[in-house]
Amino acid sequence: xxxxxxxxxxxxVRWIPPPVTAVQVERRVESWFQKQPYRKRYRFVxxxxxxxxxxxxxxxAEDSRFFQHRGFDWTEVRNVIEQDLERGxxxxxxxxxxxxxxxLFLTTRLSLLRKAVEFTLVPPAEFLLGKQRILELYLxxxxxxxxxxxxxxxxQYHYGIPAARVNREQGARLAAVLPSPRRRKPADMGSYSxxxxxxxxxxxx
Numbered sequence: 124x125x126x127x128x129x130x131x132x133x134x135x136v137r138w139i140p141p142p143v144t145a146v147q148v149e150r151r152v153e154s155w156f157q158k159q160p161y162r163k164r165y166r167f168v169x170x171x172x173x174x175x176x177x178x179x180x181x182x183x184a185e186d187s188r189f190f191q192h193r194g195f196d197w198t199e200v201r202n203v204i205e206q207d208l209e210r211g212x213x214x215x216x217x218x219x220x221x222x223x224x225x226x227l228f229l230t231t232r233l234s235l236l237r238k239a240v241e242f243t244l245v246p247p248a249e250f251l252l253g254k255q256r257i258l259e260l261y262l263x264x265x266x267x268x269x270x271x272x273x274x275x276x277x278x279q280y281h282y283g284i285p286a287a288r289v290n291r292e293q294g295a296r297l298a299a300v301l302p303s304p305r306r307r308k309p310a311d312m313g314s315y316s317x318x319x320x321x322x323x324x325x326x327x328x
Contacts, residue, residue: 129228129244133251136227136260140167144264146226147272161269164276170259173274173286179328180294181262184319185301186219187326190254194220194245220245223261266304267297281309295319 132141147163154161170178182189188196199216217225224244229237248257267277274286277297282289289297298319299312309316 125240126243130247130251132227133244133248137252137256141227141260141264144226144272145228145230146264146266149230150266150270159269163270163272164280165264165272166275167263167273168275168286170255170262173262174289174294176291176328177274177278177286177289177294177297178258178262179323179326180291180298180319181301182219182258183322183326183328184295184298185222186217187322189219189258192218194218194249218245219261220248220257222265223257224248226261226264226266265301267300269305271304291320291323292316295323 147165151161151163186196188198196216196218199218221241224241225231225237228244229241252260263273263275266272267274268280271277271280274289274297278284278286278289278293281297282293293309295316296309296312299315300307300309
């Protein structure tokens with residue numbers, strides 16, 4: 124039942140901005156048990172209203188082979204496995220498509236069940252949505268701070284400007300907070316954002 128509803132939702136968000144996501148619901152529920160006030164900031168904008176530098180920074184930081192793979196970056200998975208075996212730990216190698224599926228339908232709680240459901244939804248997401256729409260949706264729903272969802276809200280919250288005016292440096296700093304958006308701040312991301320800028324240059328951006 125869940126899978127069928129998820130497929131219907133994927134078909135719908137091809138044309139309609141999602142009014143809410145599973146991660147947004149998760150954060151709202153969490154706020155009921157916290158002392159800090161919760162305010163949701165979320166405004167969906169078209170991809171052309173997000174600066175190219177901002178788009179490129181996120182792709183370079185999160186999934187540099189986004190436009191080459193079909194939902195799973197097996198090269199990155201292989202690299203991660205080899206590194207983890209050496210270091211004795213486990214970390215993720217999620218693509219932008221995988222992260223979009225997680226945000227739309229699942230939660231941030233890591234589990235084998237969540238990864239299994241995510242795995243089954245990635246191929247239909249790639250088929251139904253296409254790369255440009257996947258990127259547009261991801262940039263609009265991903266978490267960028269406490270209650271801050273999407274590129275427009277992130278640009279306004281962190282820099283007081285629309286997403287269309289985010290420059291390379293700002294885009295790299297915003298992209299640098301994505302691994303831990305509720306703890307990191309763009310102003311503290313100088314070292315990591317510099318590496319993202321280098322990666323952008325290598326990718327021709």
